[in-house]
Amino acid sequence: MNRALRKITVIILLLMVISSFVSCSADNSITQSQIKIIDVKLTDEQYAFVCKKGNTSLVEGMNTFMSEIKSNGTFDKLVSKYFEGEGEKIGYPVTTTDVTNTQDNFVVVTNCPFEPFEYMDTDGKIYGLDIEIAAAYAEKMGLELVIKNIGFDEIFVQVEAGYADIGMAGITASADRSEIYDFTMPYYEASQKLIVSSQNTDFDKCTTVDEVESILASLENKALGYQNATTGSLYINGDEDWGFAGFANINGKSYSNAQVAISDLINGNLYAVILDEAPAKMIINTLNVKKNSTWGAKFENFFSTLSNEHYRNVFLLGLFNTVKVAIVGLIIGILIGTVIAIVKVTPKYKLIYKVLDKICSFYTLIFRGTPIVAQLLIAYYVIMPSIGIRMNALTVGMIVFGMNSGAYVSEIMRGGLNSVDRGQLEAGRALGMTYSSTMLKIVVPQAIKNILPTLGNEFISLIKETSVLSFIAVYDLYKALLDVGMVKYDSMVPYIMMGLIYIVLVLIITGGIKLLERRFAKSDRN
Amino acid sequence: MIEIKNLVKKFDGKNVLDGITTTIHEGEQVAIIGPSGSGKSTFIRCINCLEDADGGEIMFEGENIADFKVDINVHRQNMGMVFQNFNLFNNKTVLENITLAPIRIHGKKMKKEGMSKKEITAYFNEKAMSLLKRIGLEDKANAYPSTLSGGQKQRIAIIRALAMEPKVILFDEPTSALDPEMVGEVLDLMRELAKEKLTMVIVTHEMGFAREVATRVLFMNEGNIAADGTPDEIFNNPTHPRLKEFLSKIL
Helix, strand or coil, rough: CCCHHHHHHHHHHHHHHHHHHHHHCCCCCCCCCCCCEEECCCCCCEEEEEECCHHHHHHHHHHCCCCCCHCCCCHHHHHHHHHCCCCCCCCCCCCCCCCCCCCEEEEEECCCCEEECHHHHHCCEEECCHHHHHHHHHHHHHHHEEEECCHHHHHHHHHHCCCEEEEEEECCHHHHHHHEEEECCCCCCCEEEEEECCCCCCCCCCHHHHHHHHHHHCCCCCCCECCCCCHHHHHHEEEECCCCCCCCCCCCCCECCHHHHHHHHHHHCEEEEEEEEEHHHHHHHHHHCCCCEEEEEHHHHHHHHHHHHHHHHHHHHHHHHHHHHHHHHHHHHHHHHHHHHHHHHHCCCCHHHHHHHHHHHHHHHHHHHCCHHHHHHHHHHHHHHCCCCCHHHHHHHHHHHHHHHHHHHHHHHHHHHHCCCCHHHHHCCCCCCHHHHHHHHHHHHHHHHHHHHHHHHHHHEEEEEEEHHHHHHHHHHHHHHHHHHHHCCCCCCHHHHHHHHHHHHHHHHHHHHHHHHHHHHHHCCC | CCCEEEEEEECCCEEEEEEEEEEEEECEEEEECCCCCHHHHHHHHHHCCCCCCCCEEECHHHEECCCCCCCCHHHHCCEEEEEECCCCCCCCCCCHHHHHHHHHHHHHHHHCCCCCCHHHHHHHHHHHHHHHHHCCHHHHHCHHHHHHHHHHHHHHHHHHHHHHCCCCEEEECCCCCHHHHHHHHHHHHHHHHCCCCCEEEEEECHHHHHHHHHCCCEECCEEEEEEEEEEHHHCCCCCCHHHHHHHHCCC
């Protein structure tokens, strides 16, 4: 344990040295290119809000409300507020826990940053045109407003599964989406635009769509970024409903949000990004203002964001959830794994054991044969809604991680049980103890002692795997730090911190395992 | 006490026990001798069903315990066993080794009679300590088996069996895994038990001990009891040719 502590101290000291070093070398700026928008409308689209197919009462309610605010001027005021900066913006809290969708609340799913439609500010509140419309609607209907900030493509599954009432995220009401979802009336005319590096002059003379597209079609081996499941992705990959031919010559790269795509463009990994016009303008304004940022400034940004109470809480929640899912997952895993392992090593005299054995083999096959992301998505978006159970995403996460871990632990445990001398079981049985009580009192404890190092390994991989929890909108360490990064459009430091925190967690676990091993080893020495 | 009728055990289709029939009476000390591979260990392990018989009957207290439908756990409580490799529970202290089964099994009944868990533990701990005193190992009560010598382990294994107050104890080559200088202390303890008229079945290679302690000796050969008699009949006046050959080799 002392050694582990020492290691952790060394890491922390190292961290402090690095951060002081980078803040000292303030002129050591990071080379990032400036970016610009090609001012040609590539598409014509209309934004609307998305509801579950058949939810006519909500669609009609929202349409009535939208007509109302359009005719009384409220809507225009909101638009000028967010597009021209006139008037006081109102921020709303974002939920970081999985609030159950009920009759009494209005659960909105959105995807930040998509300024001016929705974005998080440094005060930890969510702002934007969509958000204020949602808030006004909730107030009018007397419902409690709940806003969840999740991945853009997850918006649709969450609405479909009934985890949310409505998706409000600058969503284009396209023909193919309308087949699966119901849309409210359109409220904004939008267009996709191309964003390139300031040094890129390829499109400078373009004034029409055809000119831009002919250049795009002539590109070779160029990577172009877009956001998952957006019109931009359809534009690049082609879509019949839209009449997009697509660009087979372009190497399309899909990103979970616009900001990550832009970051990649700035870092020189992309030729261009295709993005909705309005948010593109906002991102570029923010980014081009803070040109030539240094590591020192980046670290300062990160810590100043964290000093805000909301982001500190988000960060702590993420850390807590990551640790919680891993620990609860491992405990469930050990329980399930032990049961499966015992079934596997039990002599198969009785039919019931043969049947159980088959069930356990099937279980192991399913959970070892599929990635944990698939299990999470299926559990949360397929199984839960179809059997009509409303369960907190965090709980689902813990159960799925536990069941997944159970499959792995069962094999580890089986090896452990086999490593215990058969005489131990025989001695217990010969004294008249039952099979199960001999197993639990004598064999399993010795097996656990033998497999402790391997079990520690399982825990370590478990805690790292939890970083996929954001797929079901759980705030884990990854999602929390992603949020922190979104505030100032800079994810570099949050990513570094993420890595460091995982290392520290793993070191703590390693130390804990060593301590346990020593405790268990007391029966080996005197 | 134990009536074995036509006991058959097969390994890979080969009869290791080829229809054994014998009766162990109360208060007897039966030694089982014979060349290796003759089925001695298999036979004794079949008696308390650690190996399941493939045919025949084992009548114990009026029930055929070779039958799968009989609750073997109840009968094993009355039929202790001591192993060649001691098989003390490695994860338990010496005291816990002795008290684990009594607390879990006898303690259950006592709990129904209104005793608290604490009282039950204290009762069995005290009993275990007096057993440990008897073999002079009370100072090892809280030690783990890995710190003990082979002789100490085997003596503790014997009193662990005794703690259940069984009607019979089966010994499966109890001294074969011991260093020569430790054989004596284990045999001494067994000798004491024999004097107390505890029913014992002992598979052994210690011919001197068998001759001295046993009231009856079974000579096994190729899965059968080839000779059955008093020590005097077996060791001094052997008639069976295979027994003669066996004794001439080892004596």
